[in-house]
Amino acid sequence: MVSKKYIIRLCRYRNVLYRLKSMGFMRVVSNNLADATDVTALQVRKDFSLAGITGNKKGGYRVDELIEKLNQILGKNEIQKVILVGVGKIGIALMYYKGFEEEGIKIEAAFDIDPQKYGKQKDIPVLPLERLRDFVKTNNIKTGIITVPDMAAQQVFNLMISSGIKGVLNFAPIKLRSTPDIVINNVNLVMELENLIYFVNTGERNKGEIL
Amino acid sequence: MVSKKYIIRLCRYRNVLYRLKSMGFMRVVSNNLADATDVTALQVRKDFSLAGITGNKKGGYRVDELIEKLNQILGKNEIQKVILVGVGKIGIALMYYKGFEEEGIKIEAAFDIDPQKYGKQKDIPVLPLERLRDFVKTNNIKTGIITVPDMAAQQVFNLMISSGIKGVLNFAPIKLRSTPDIVINNVNLVMELENLIYFVNTGERNKGEIL
DNA sequence: TAGATTGTTAATCGATTAACAATC
């Protein structure tokens, strides 16, 4: 089993490689990728080695080959379908976020309990929560995003899982009760900011001292 | 220097402790905290030990004492002032997000280059980008949030840093060029989702096999 | 007392980094 960090690095490399390709680069050395990501050149080579990607001792790596191999590993062929539950400010922001479609991710539908929300946002239908189960099953959706208030998150999660969802991106700052076969990625915005503030403050406090 | 992960765990404990306190709990054992967070009981005790917090061999830890100690370490006294640049959908979502004020974090002002955005969102003033430097200096702000398009992120970052900001929460999916004394936390929503999808898909592929 | 719980020290594990060999 590969680690999450490793996969994230591979995604990073791929993103950079697409950009380099569009700029006309044919080859790339580990140092180029290191500069463009938060990774050392050594780590880049190690990752590629681990991924079974080999370069050329003199000329580095071929961009095309690299992209192809990474796509093979990361599985970047079909469009990835996801649903979203919770059409509040954050939910809507995600529905309008351009970054997803650029990466082949499509929010197929959003769900809410508030009838006032029903209709469309951008080109995405907003449906009653009761229709989630059917929608997930008929469209064979495996991934969901939770942007509901904390209190509702566990309930929505349970509904998702019982409908066949296998992975959840959760924006509610609570620990979801789950089973090992379900993948959960948590995004806790308050915690990110609190954490940042902590290091800013201690950095201030310890200015000039050894940490 | 303590690790980011460690600090995040301490924040988690504190959040749970506040909730337990409001429910009337006076004491808590490491197992309670483990259940409420994504941490083992052993790790909880280890963390407390490292933080210089001691419990009682029979009765666990006193909730009040625990909160006080954690506040001491994490520094949770005054309101934390931050600014935000980029009043798009995500920026606005953050401005309306209730979780921040609950944790004593206040977005003091937001900035944008689009005059149509100027005015107020919720009770937060939206100002021209040119006023950022003055605002940051006169209000002694140390933390900023970047929610601008990728292309503008580095420029906004530079402006922030030259104005005196020491820590940045960055939502743009690029690597910001910086110096070691600046703290940067990146939130990359596409990457979180891509990563999730990867593990969902491989989980599907390897159903029943050894990973 | 017996059982539950803390808390420390040692072992393990995984990931990163260093060293260096290989080769284009």
Next chain:
DNA sequence: TAGATTGTTAATCGATTAACAATC
């Protein structure tokens, strides 16, 4: 060739987990 670069193996580092002692 000499220099740049890859790529592997070993060393290091940090964090987590295990074992077990202490004690209320």
